[in-house]
Amino acid sequence: MARAAQRTRRGGGIRRGEARAGYLFIAPAVIIAAVFLVIPIVLAFWVSLSDWNGFQSPLNPRVGFVGAENYAAITTEEGLDQRNFGRAVRNNFYYVLLVVPLQTALSLFLAVQVNRAVLKGRGFFRTAFYFPSVTSSVAIVIVFQFLFLGTGAVNAVLRAIGVQGPNWFNDPTGIFHGFLTLFGVTAAPGVLADGGMLGVTWWEWLSGPSVAMMVLSFLAVFTTSGTFMLLFLAALQNIGAEVEEAALMDGAGAFRKFFSVTLPMLKPTLFTVLTLGLIGSWQVFDQIYILGGGAPGGTLMTPAYLLYESSFVDLQWGQGAAIAFILFVFIILLTLFQRWLLRDRKPKRRGPAQATVTGGVS
Template sequence: MSVSARSVVPVAAPRRGRRSLARKRENRAGWLFVSPAVVLLTLFLVVPILLAFYVSLTKWDGLSSPFSGEARFVGLDNYENLLGVDALNRLTFMRSVRNNFYFVLFVVPLQTALALFLAVLLNNRLLRGKGLFRTAFYFPSITSSVAVSLVFIFLFQGFGSVNKVLSLVGIQGPNWLADSRGVFHQVLAAIGVDAAPGWAQHKFLSLTWWDWLSGPSVAMCVIIALVVWTTSGTFMLMFLAALQGISPEIEEASDLDGATAWQRFRLVTLPMLRPTLLLVLTLGVISTWQVFDQIYLTGNNPATNTPAYLSFSQGFDNQAFGLGAAIAFLIFALIVALTAIQRKVVGTGEDD
């Protein structure tokens, strides 16, 4: 036994050494291959983010170097002005957050439901002309957002085609993009509640509860319809790819068990789509909190301003780049928090 043990040790040790050396070589080769991407990401993503965070701690007009003496370091003053001080900056910021909150609340569920409905429709084996319908539904997503937004602006002007059609049935439509009334307030006014009750007059973060509960403005509803129409096609393709990845045997087994079409969709198909659903909801939340193009084209309208537009406006219109950068990082923190909550609620589907 002792002779055998001594004969094994000299053979096993070099093998372990060779494996370790090969693993080190593989690691070096891997880092060598990914190093160009790491360098580019560091230069064009990590460094700009760190620089933007530094700018958010300064009072900088954007006309000189942020590291010069003209850029005054103010610490967390910009964040305090947005969250802590009851003044114009916080009022404007909270209005934009309120507008964006209702935008997300309506757009994300609507675009997700519409995309899923279109994907299920196109996944039907009996449907003819799938390529035509798929192209038609996806076309708005690849069209220039600026061009589509301008068309919507013309349609919903006071003299636009939408009001012309409404006038044919005796309805006098508003000047949609200039109407700042909240739709929830209009519904309450129709049932006789046209003023804030006592409890709703108290302020929270510079806005009264009545203002927080106003709902999206009429102008924002136009942008909501525009974004839902232009983004559903992309998410439709994601759902369609996931549906086509479900084995037909699973659906056949549910049919043999006597499940109806709705039961099969609710109990079999939808749980298997949970990873894709999480992806769609996450991308929807991120994109809706970063909406900018459509808001910019409708002009500086307090009823449609969002934090992303306000960040741009503070920097390039008011030369307050520190305040604009602080708004951007607050949006980032909000998106991270909402994404984490959404992941917790929806789940990833890995345990199913």
């Protein structure tokens, strides 16, 4: 009987019937993932290696295989396609540099404030801070557009205090270039004018975000901080009161307790927030589309919008798919780098001499 029971089991102690039932239960999820995720990714990769124009099946024999030509056109071959992609990457780089740190810091600050027991009406403040995250992005972009018009409310306030504001969403000036003009620097030095990357000179890379991109960055921070606030709030409420009491008993002040106790315990949530913010910032599209594309001067162009324009407007589907996969690699590499930065570091081992001195002192 023991031999029969042994024969009916597989590796790991799972009965054959249980294994078949398990496979049967996960089969719908596997099939759905294959049909709607794996197969489209494989087809998209094939499109990035072909000259498909979108008018027939990408598996049609008449669709030609061009290899890495679509990737080369936007990365290594000099021309308009490479320059457009380089400018889109530059714009999105500054967007990420502005949005991710600001939205992370603001969401953490809001979570700490609404988590305080002494704050009255905490439910109201949580709802108020989260409300922009559930509001239509189209509506918020239109409101911001009216606020930052040349005759909008923001400029009206600036004029009231004697400051002439720019026409925000129509100003392509990079803020770093604008700052340098105060010192008489209006043209690129020879070193920065000659070299470059992705068809964009180093002088243009160092221009900074345009005034329009700055406004768009503040819009993104305004609409996303509420969501990340909830993630931080849930993590803060999971920290036991005894931990904070122990820190206070050890004589830690409010700032020391936060940076030495609370913040290290929030590291998993911090990694999640940074990762989600990084992915969302590199995929920004709807705000750009609503504002009319890459204007002004192409300083609002992002890889996600360039992907749309290449595919649906210029019908260069292979190039659009190539941009999508390059963007995917960007996000993966930056996420891995971020994971490496936030990894748990083991304490350094002390040598015998140092351990002896420390033991003698204690």
